[in-house]
Amino acid sequence: MKKVDKDVNDGQLSRTPPAYLGRQAKVVWRRLVPFLEENTPVKRIDSGLVEQYASQYEIYRNAYKHIQENGEVQAIYKTLQDQTGKKIGRDFVGYKRNPMTQIYDSAVKNLTKLGAELGLSPKSRSDLLNLNLDDHKDERSISDRMKEFLGG
Template structure:
């Protein structure tokens, strides 16, 4: 039913948008689009969702690289100065979280949500597959009828 309603839409383009070419997001696009094109549901109209997913993957990877380089937390020191303002010692006062950890956390949440929308999780694939199976019930309007305000619900 959904396949029929979306058959007139253009398939998702294989090449990433120009601004993504040569970036982590562009490489993510090249890995994801062949999978999405196997589904006849995801179309070029869904491009902004795919762009958002690829951007979230890039943000996650950038955050990951920063954490690998700088760790998940950094020590904090307080400078001790003499009466002339010269630093004579540094006292350790604790740790602070690397901001890249928060970036990674937000990116993971976006990746999960967008992956689900695009049918890239087992649960969402099962849901999309149930939408594409042909029904013998002719009384059920097509998605195109519902969206166009036809005889649908």
Template sequence: MRGTKPHMVTDPEAVGVLPAPGWFTDFARAEWDRVMPILTERRILTDADLGSLENYCIAVATVRAMEAHLQEHGHVLIDVEGKMKRNPAVGVQSDAMTRARLLAAELGLTPVSRSRPAIREEDPDDGDNPLDVS
């Protein structure tokens, strides 16, 4: 990538480090504890983003829980007729991986999302509004 890396725009209403919700699983709490300091240091996480952060942590926790299940029971099961069948945990894990990846990008937790230019508020008095037809 050429040029300088764009600077992230901080939010004056950014939240500080908050404890993980009490109802989280151990996997979800571990992910919250890992990423919350990163996001608060960047000063970009607001109250409006906490739902996305919760969902991200739940998705990561689901990936880890399904991996533990798959390691114990395998990716393939034998049905009552003796035929091999894909373990349903494979699909659950795959869906959770997709959700986690999308939410991580929204929260700026992936290398690609951190390299994109930050959205900056335009000065309403700049006089260059292309939609102003007056």
């Protein structure tokens, strides 16, 4: 009998990253899963978030490497030609932003958002801990709390 997806691996995240992730994303997965299991209430259902975090980290690293190699901006030149079409020089026109800076910026924002959802910042870990403590304070049954929440 095949297990329901949520019950595979006893409902825990796999320590082995998905095969289709890139090299850097796999490294992040292998480091992240043990940390999450130790410090947050993460389950197998959260594997999509972990996968997104790992892949965004790889995009962030690749974009940063490209920016390091090519700079944040790139010079723009206009080629000057004579009446026969022969190139006789070039004029500096200005700079344009390296498109990788936008990819980098987007990846950083996504990492911050996903990291908060996974409890990877001090504030989000504190919030998760407080939620967990609050859950244990209320001894009423879930159905009693739901009735109260729904106004019943």
